Amino acid sequence: MSQLRIAIVGAGPAGIYAADLLLKAERDVDVSIDLFERLPAPYGLVRYGVAPDHPRIKGIITALRDVLDRGDVRIFGNVNIGTDITVEELRDYYHAVIFATGAVRDAALPVPGLELEGSYGAADFVSWFDGHPDVPRDWPLEAEQIAVIGNGNVALDVARILVKHPEDLASTEIPANVAEGLASSPVTDVHVFGRRGPHQVKFTPLELRELGELRDVDMILDEADFPDAETTAALVAGNKQIMVIDRVLRSWRERETGQASRRLHLHFWAKPLEFVGDEAGRVRALRYERTAPLPDGTVVGTGEVRELPVQAAYRAVGYYGSPIDGVPFDEARGVIPNEGGRVSVDGVQIPGVYATGWIKRGPVGLIGHTKSDAMETVSNLLADGELWWTPEHPEESAITALLDERAVAYTDLDGWHRLDEHEIGLGAGERARVKVVPRDEMIRISRGEG
Numbered sequence: 001m002s003q004l005r006i007a008i009v010g011a012g013p014a015g016i017y018a019a020d021l022l023l024k025a026e027r028d029v030d031v032s033i034d035l036f037e038r039l040p041a042p043y044g045l046v047r048y049g050v051a052p053d054h055p056r057i058k059g060i061i062t063a064l065r066d067v068l069d070r071g072d073v074r075i076f077g078n079v080n081i082g083t084d085i086t087v088e089e090l091r092d093y094y095h096a097v098i099f100a101t102g103a104v105r106d107a108a109l110p111v112p113g114l115e116l117e118g119s120y121g122a123a124d125f126v127s128w129f130d131g132h133p134d135v136p137r138d139w140p141l142e143a144e145q146i147a148v149i150g151n152g153n154v155a156l157d158v159a160r161i162l163v164k165h166p167e168d169l170a171s172t173e174i175p176a177n178v179a180e181g182l183a184s185s186p187v188t189d190v191h192v193f194g195r196r197g198p199h200q201v202k203f204t205p206l207e208l209r210e211l212g213e214l215r216d217v218d219m220i221l222d223e224a225d226f227p228d229a230e231t232t233a234a235l236v237a238g239n240k241q242i243m244v245i246d247r248v249l250r251s252w253r254e255r256e257t258g259q260a261s262r263r264l265h266l267h268f269w270a271k272p273l274e275f276v277g278d279e280a281g282r283v284r285a286l287r288y289e290r291t292a293p294l295p296d297g298t299v300v301g302t303g304e305v306r307e308l309p310v311q312a313a314y315r316a317v318g319y320y321g322s323p324i325d326g327v328p329f330d331e332a333r334g335v336i337p338n339e340g341g342r343v344s345v346d347g348v349q350i351p352g353v354y355a356t357g358w359i360k361r362g363p364v365g366l367i368g369h370t371k372s373d374a375m376e377t378v379s380n381l382l383a384d385g386e387l388w389w390t391p392e393h394p395e396e397s398a399i400t401a402l403l404d405e406r407a408v409a410y411t412d413l414d415g416w417h418r419l420d421e422h423e424i425g426l427g428a429g430e431r432a433r434v435k436v437v438p439r440d441e442m443i444r445i446s447r448g449e450g
């Protein structure tokens, strides 16, 4: 073999790190990589998940861009693997494929009332405020009281964007339709609900602390949610993260409140039972049950049911991967089943097929974790020489010919640069960029079509 041809599907951090590591790995064959991305722009959830008011994290894009700018990975944006090119067809062009397709959907929350108007999934809202091309431009922001279900960082992102004064987002990359939408919101109170206690949250301290710094927003906590001093000391002992979280929450409990025009409430020991609707089919309340801790760290319902009037309820209980035609999928976990990145079903490896990132491990963990994921997947792929496919058309020109023949309007590295420069230009030096949202406009700008 003169050259090992690898397809990577998904240009989020996991796909880009996998490409980088493949090129840097010690190996005895030349590698040629094609990176396919179904969106006209790269970077996955760093562009379309990380909140716009987190410029430091968005800045990871610079490092990812440096990998692509080295020029030794070919990029095909606006190409959906599974439809534009089938997985079966990849076998004719590559020796192996790595799926790095991430997760974009909301995990299920099994409560009645999800179909009501005013009930939303966090993933959809995040896609809206981050200018994802495939979601509607308008978002209904008519509620004064809002519930957010979940005790992880995504719940905090959703709550923060909902409660933050829109002027304080003006310097970020949010698109114009998002700025307008948020400016029209009459919100006064956002309530975040967690089934477990304040010392069992999945928030990271930095994200939590940030809430207390929001201008003109009071942090409201209920003393009844906090254990006594002795129990608290036992809970924080030996866990630095929980110790910091405890300190942050304590500082808020001691703060004076009552002056701010908006409030962010944190409710612990609260298990959602139902999104309650009115006669018109709109959310009018959240019904929840108080819980209590069990010795094994789980919780049990106490039977005490409460109802809080809200006009909108967001579920932020995790993300979930999507299946791709022709690739095994674990419905229960929302991942491609694999062992160390080698895709396998019931312990039997599928030759030539690999997975990395959130679709490999499940939608938990920070961007940095996708690098260690990619390391394992890449080294297993390189060790599997005898299992690689034997493509009929390994030459690089064959895949471009296929896309041209199918009239797929793909974007490439130069195209991504054009879009990037255009968006930075729209920022006019005052904002890092202003995102272009409509897919056809992204493609037109990328392809230099007027």
Ligand SMILES: Cc1cc2nc3c(=O)[nH]c(=O)nc-3n(C[C@H](O)[C@H](O)[C@H](O)COP(=O)(O)OP(=O)(O)OC[C@H]3O[C@@H](n4cnc5c(N)ncnc54)[C@H](O)[C@@H]3O)c2cc1C
Pocket: 009, 010, 011, 012, 013, 014, 015, 036, 037, 038, 039, 042, 043, 044, 045, 046, 049, 050, 051, 054, 057, 079, 080, 081, 082, 100, 101, 102, 103, 104, 126, 154, 157, 319, 324, 356, 357, 358, 359, 364, 365, 366, 367, 368, 370
């Ligand atoms: C709301 C939110 C906020 C977050 N904030 C932070 C944060 O502040 N800090 C942090 O470290 N981490 C954060 N994360 C986590 C971080 O985004 C993930 O760890 C990381 O993006 C996972 O990388 P990935 O490449 O596996 O998946 P993704 O980033 O989802 O990338 C997958 C890519 O594959 C593409 N794709 C999917 N299917 C196909 C197909 N069939 N054909 C072609 N392409 C396809 C997708 O379009 C996407 O671009 C956040 C996540 C979310 C959801």
